Amino acid sequence: MRIDKYLWCVRYYKTRNMVTEACKKNHITVNGQVAKPSKEVFPTDKITFRKDQITQIITVLDIPESRVGAKLVDIYRKNETPPEAYAHLELLKLSKEHYRKSGTGRPTKKDRRDIDEYGDDIIDEEEEN
Template sequence: MRIDKYLWSTRYFKTRNKATTACKKGQVKINGQVCKPGREVFPMDEIVLRKNQIDYKLTVLATPESRVGAKLVAIYRKDTTPKEAFQHNELLQYSKDYYRKKGTGRPTKKDRREIEDYLETPTDEEETDNKE
């Protein structure tokens, strides 16, 4: 079975076209080598897949005939992705919450002034120098 079809049938990608695009971009590796979308997948192959800033690691157990249900995916692959990869993604989510919400546009004049005031606040050393 082709790698793009395998990733689509085991529900790593919503469409086969997205799986093909990921292979062409070099985001899919089989046994440590970047592969083309037409590369054949065999049982016991190690696949490393980069998706949403997470490196998924999986082992092929069998190849399905066609797309399978979510409950049956475990029959065809073994997921060996380390938990640290998911924790790193959670940290990225928290860091993004600090910034402005998506879709709010450019900073307003008030926002810009608040940013400038924050950046220009004197440090403790400067305050003590001014008092003396």
């Protein structure tokens, strides 16, 4: 089975076109070699690709006939991505929400003053040095 079809079948990408674009940008490797979308995939192949700021590492266990349901994905692949990668992603999400919650709108007048004051402090320190 082609690599683009395999990654689509095991639900890592929504469309085959997305997989093809990732292959063209050299984001997907099979057994350490950059893969074209037409690269054939066989059981025991190790696929590495970067998606959502995580370097995913999967091993092909079996080849599906067509796109499979989310509950059946583990039959066809073994996820070998280290747990630290997922912890790093959670940390990134938390750091983005630290100051302002998503969807709260534009900064208030006080927020704006704080931002400007922060920039002024950095400039003052540079001038002193």
